[in-house]
Amino acid sequence: MVNATQEVIFIEEAELFQFTLGNGDIKQNLWKKRSGIQKRTWEEGWKIRSMECGMHERRGQTGSTRLSKRPKADDRPILIFDCGRLQEDHASLIDELNRWDFHDWRLVFRAQRSRREIVCGGKEKSRENRFSHYSLRVQFRSGPWREFLEIGEGNTRTMEFNQDALIHRIRTVAENQKTHPGNSLIGTLPVVLHAGEGALFFHEILGHPLEGDYVASGLSPFTPNDLGRPVFSEPLEIATGDPRDPFFADIGCDDEGQPIASTVLVRDGALQSFVCDRFHQELLGNPQAGHCRVEDFASTPQPRMFGLYLKPGEVGFDDILGETETGVFAREFRDGSLDPFTGRFTFCAQETYRIEKGRIDRPLGVMQFSGELREVLGEIGRIGNDFRYDKGISFCQKNGQVLPVRVGQPTVKINRLHCAQEPHD
Amino acid sequence: MIESIIQACGREGFAAADVFHERLEKKEFLHSTARTLNHESSGNRMAVRAFWEKGDPVGISLSIPSLREIRQALAECRSAVHPDSRKNIASLLPADPGEAKPKIFDPFFFELGGVNFRELTERITEAMSSFSGISIRNIALQAGLRRIHIVNSAGLSGRYKKTVFTISLDLVARHHRLEIQESRSFFRQFQPERLIARASNLFEAVGEAVEVDREAGPLLFAPEATAAVIRHFSDHFRSGFSQLQNKELVASQQVTLVDQPLLDEQCGSAPFDDEGVRCREHILINKGVFLSPIRDLRSGLSAGGSTGNGFRAEGIHPVVLFSNLVIKPSPFAFAQLLKEAGSGVLVVLVRPSSPAGDGREYNFSAYGFRFSGGEVGAPVHFTFRTSLRSFLLRVVRVSRELKFFLHRFSLGTPYMLLDGDRSTGSADQPQFRIQV
Numbered sequence: 001m002v003n004a005t006q007e008v009i010f011i012e013e014a015e016l017f018q019f020t021l022g023n024g025d026i027k028q029n030l031w032k033k034r035s036g037i038q039k040r041t042w043e044e045g046w047k048i049r050s051m052e053c054g055m056h057e058r059r060g061q062t063g064s065t066r067l068s069k070r071p072k073a074d075d076r077p078i079l080i081f082d083c084g085r086l087q088e089d090h091a092s093l094i095d096e097l098n099r100w101d102f103h104d105w106r107l108v109f110r111a112q113r114s115r116r117e118i119v120c121g122g123k124e125k126s127r128e129n130r131f132s133h134y135s136l137r138v139q140f141r142s143g144p145w146r147e148f149l150e151i152g153e154g155n156t157r158t159m160e161f162n163q164d165a166l167i168h169r170i171r172t173v174a175e176n177q178k179t180h181p182g183n184s185l186i187g188t189l190p191v192v193l194h195a196g197e198g199a200l201f202f203h204e205i206l207g208h209p210l211e212g213d214y215v216a217s218g219l220s221p222f223t224p225n226d227l228g229r230p231v232f233s234e235p236l237e238i239a240t241g242d243p244r245d246p247f248f249a250d251i252g253c254d255d256e257g258q259p260i261a262s263t264v265l266v267r268d269g270a271l272q273s274f275v276c277d278r279f280h281q282e283l284l285g286n287p288q289a290g291h292c293r294v295e296d297f298a299s300t301p302q303p304r305m306f307g308l309y310l311k312p313g314e315v316g317f318d319d320i321l322g323e324t325e326t327g328v329f330a331r332e333f334r335d336g337s338l339d340p341f342t343g344r345f346t347f348c349a350q351e352t353y354r355i356e357k358g359r360i361d362r363p364l365g366v367m368q369f370s371g372e373l374r375e376v377l378g379e380i381g382r383i384g385n386d387f388r389y390d391k392g393i394s395f396c397q398k399n400g401q402v403l404p405v406r407v408g409q410p411t412v413k414i415n416r417l418h419c420a421q422e423p424h425d
Numbered sequence: 426m427i428e429s430i431i432q433a434c435g436r437e438g439f440a441a442a443d444v445f446h447e448r449l450e451k452k453e454f455l456h457s458t459a460r461t462l463n464h465e466s467s468g469n470r471m472a473v474r475a476f477w478e479k480g481d482p483v484g485i486s487l488s489i490p491s492l493r494e495i496r497q498a499l500a501e502c503r504s505a506v507h508p509d510s511r512k513n514i515a516s517l518l519p520a521d522p523g524e525a526k527p528k529i530f531d532p533f534f535f536e537l538g539g540v541n542f543r544e545l546t547e548r549i550t551e552a553m554s555s556f557s558g559i560s561i562r563n564i565a566l567q568a569g570l571r572r573i574h575i576v577n578s579a580g581l582s583g584r585y586k587k588t589v590f591t592i593s594l595d596l597v598a599r600h601h602r603l604e605i606q607e608s609r610s611f612f613r614q615f616q617p618e619r620l621i622a623r624a625s626n627l628f629e630a631v632g633e634a635v636e637v638d639r640e641a642g643p644l645l646f647a648p649e650a651t652a653a654v655i656r657h658f659s660d661h662f663r664s665g666f667s668q669l670q671n672k673e674l675v676a677s678q679q680v681t682l683v684d685q686p687l688l689d690e691q692c693g694s695a696p697f698d699d700e701g702v703r704c705r706e707h708i709l710i711n712k713g714v715f716l717s718p719i720r721d722l723r724s725g726l727s728a729g730g731s732t733g734n735g736f737r738a739e740g741i742h743p744v745v746l747f748s749n750l751v752i753k754p755s756p757f758a759f760a761q762l763l764k765e766a767g768s769g770v771l772v773v774l775v776r777p778s779s780p781a782g783d784g785r786e787y788n789f790s791a792y793g794f795r796f797s798g799g800e801v802g803a804p805v806h807f808t809f810r811t812s813l814r815s816f817l818l819r820v821v822r823v824s825r826e827l828k829f830f831l832h833r834f835s836l837g838t839p840y841m842l843l844d845g846d847r848s849t850g851s852a853d854q855p856q857f858r859i860q861v
Contacts (some may be wrong), residue, residue: 029506030741031498045461052469054489079496082600084507144668145784216459217562283459298466299452341602368779422780
């Protein structure tokens with residue numbers, strides 16, 4: 001019998017502002033505010049009741065005496081930005097986009113914040129959980145039939161972004177798409193993943209299969225019997241927390257009131273833990289919980305990652321490149337997916353280069369990588385010493401819920417990965 | 426209250442406004458090997474668009490109809506959002522939502538509870554016993570009731586309510602996993618036994634399939650496979666995305682494609698769209714000729730007005746979306762198509778794979794069964810590459826059996842018999858190309 005079934009009351013107030021600017025006469029703004037409560041109890045199964053309502057209704061609905069009697073006033077100004085000012089301040093970025101012959105482009109400014117109050121169990125005080133996120137996404141495509149390429153930047157503090165860096169990245173990604181027919185590439189090759197967003201690869205192929213609900217349902221290639229056993233060929237260390245990373249620093253707890261766990265998933269290449277909420281922690285006998293997340297008060301809680309970080313190794317980036325006779329270097333990434341049951345995955349990079357004789361060579365554009373989970377874990381070759389965090393705009397979708405996530409890694413070389421270049425004009 | 430919001434917009438200096446009020450009730454039931462779950466939720470969304478004389482509107486959404494908060498937000502937006510001189514839809518807001526009343530509300534929603542879910546689970550489990558080797562990982566049932574009320578400054582006030590029930594099954598068999606889903610407007614429309622039979626059919630195609638790179642004979646796409654291809658290319662029929670030219674020949678004469686919002690008992694139906702424009706049938710392709718894309722008020726500004734396809738999904742501002750996109754069926758039964766084809770491949774499952782060429786074409790992975798002399802034979806797997814035009818121009822016949830699938834929008838497709846050119850490919854290239 002699982003004991004992690006105390007009542008959880010979850011109250012949320014969330015605000016979102018978005019301003020979209022694009023060519024082809026596109027200009028749109030919106031401001032959204034939502035609030036509501038969720039109450040979860042265990043009665044031979046989870047029973048969840050969610051209600052969208054105002055602040056004055058919430059506390060009465062819960063019947064809890066442990067919630068703060070008077071909600072703390074939110075003295076922050078309403079989250080609406082001057083759209084004209086945003087447009088003026090980013091004129092150089094807009095000029096850069098207009099300089100290229102893109103069929104479509106978009107700038108999406110987004111600011112969101114949420115405040116959550118959570119009570120877990122009848123005797124505990126409530127905990128508060130706050131998160132703010134500001135981002136600028138730049139989306140562009142060269143033709144009407146092409147998928148959008150996207151670069152962007154995000155942080156948890158301010159609506160200010162490094163425009164010079166964004167302009168540089170637009171240029172490199174756009175130039176990277178100019179490949180020649182002779183550059184076409186399909187085959188199994190070494191792939192070097194750039195530091196930072198390259199960790200999205202591990203988020204997909206390792207993070208998701210380790211989530212407690214997949215493991216408990218038998219949909220993951222991993223089982224509790226795998227704990228303690230080597231899964232990687234290299235002595236990797238992968239954890240879900242990094243005390244130096246400020247990204248989730250203002251979040252005091254997960255969405256069932258548990259302290260956010262910095263869980264070591266892999267140490268010395270061996271599996272140590274799963275990503276669990278309290279229910280799955282007890283069900284699987286996992287060492288830690290602290291990974292219960294919901295998109296909002298109306299969503300069903302699931303075990304989800306906050307962050308995923310690879311500990312750096314000792315090899316320099318130039319050494320990793322230098323010892324690669326031929327291969328692919330991937331710098332900017334798009335999305336990926338994994339079927340946890342079969343272990344088959346695909347992962348997309350939108351800026352890639354050929355590696356020839358240890359040097360970055362000609363551009364290859366958008367590349368799709370695919371393979372099988374258990375095989376690729378045995379193909380991790382080299383771990384660099386140049387750790388970086390992602391650019392702050394990583395999001396993850398699972399069962400219809402979209403959440404911000406964070407990743408970080410040094411440069412990583414995978415010895416063998418199936419590569420298929422997407423065709424170009 | 427909603428009328429007060431319209432008045433508040435006027436007092437803040439806006440020329441026009443509309444308010445979209447949606448109350449949502451959801452019931453979710455989940456049974457998996459690890460846990461059971463019962464989640465009831467209620468949502469309340471009020472989306473306000475306030476228009477100046479010209480330029481883009483301000484968009485505001487709140488959980489509760491608080492006039493004070495809306496006034497505050499309008500005042501902030503008034504200083505933050507600078508209207509320009511572009512023409513907008515302020516003067517085009519509809520005044521009358523019309524009289525149409527498609528049957529889309531099932532009162533059984535209120536009675537639906539854990540008992541019904543347990544009965545459904547038992548029926549599914551019992552149906553599974555006829556198909557060995559398949560096991561269930563998750564069974565989920567979602568039921569949603571939406572109550573919509575739209576008001577605008579042109580005097581429109583329209584209401585309706587709508588139910589959608591969805592069963593999702595997560596199944597495994599023969600080292601394969603399949604997630605299948607079925608959505609219906611009325612709970613009684615579910616037939617779990619047929620859902621399991623469909624799953625079994627798909628597993629057989631996927632689990633036992635032999636790779637083929639040379640194949641003689643036509644391709645007969647089952648409704649689910651047709652839907653996968655049409656859905657992938659559906660942006661071609663939406664204003665703002667479509668590159669098709671009006672009066673362009675894009676399909677064979679057998680193909681007529683229609684957006685039909687007033688069908689009874691279909692998940693995509695509605696009496697009016699989320700801007701209050703009356704929904705009406707819109708013919709996209711008539712006997713192979715493309716007529717015009719679907720439009721909302723904004724995209725219809727310069728192109729003949731809205732077709733009643735402005736829907737809001739999760740957002741404040743509408744986007745152009747289908748209601749029920751339907752390939753018009755013919756009088757011919759599936760058996761007649763089999764006979765006409767003689768022999769070929771019945772394609773039952775299609776998965777989009779990757780872009781091809783300049784992006785107009787796409788690679789797909791297909792699973793199906795050989796057929797000959799009216800008999801269905803061994804399962805096969807192949808990849809094919811096609812564009813929308815190539816696919817539709819090769820249609821030789823459509824059937825009368827129409828099935829509906831819901832994923833972002835409702836899509837109704839029959840069996841479609843295609844005559845395709847064959848070209849062999851290498852291991853990494855699509856093995857088959859449908860081209861004109």
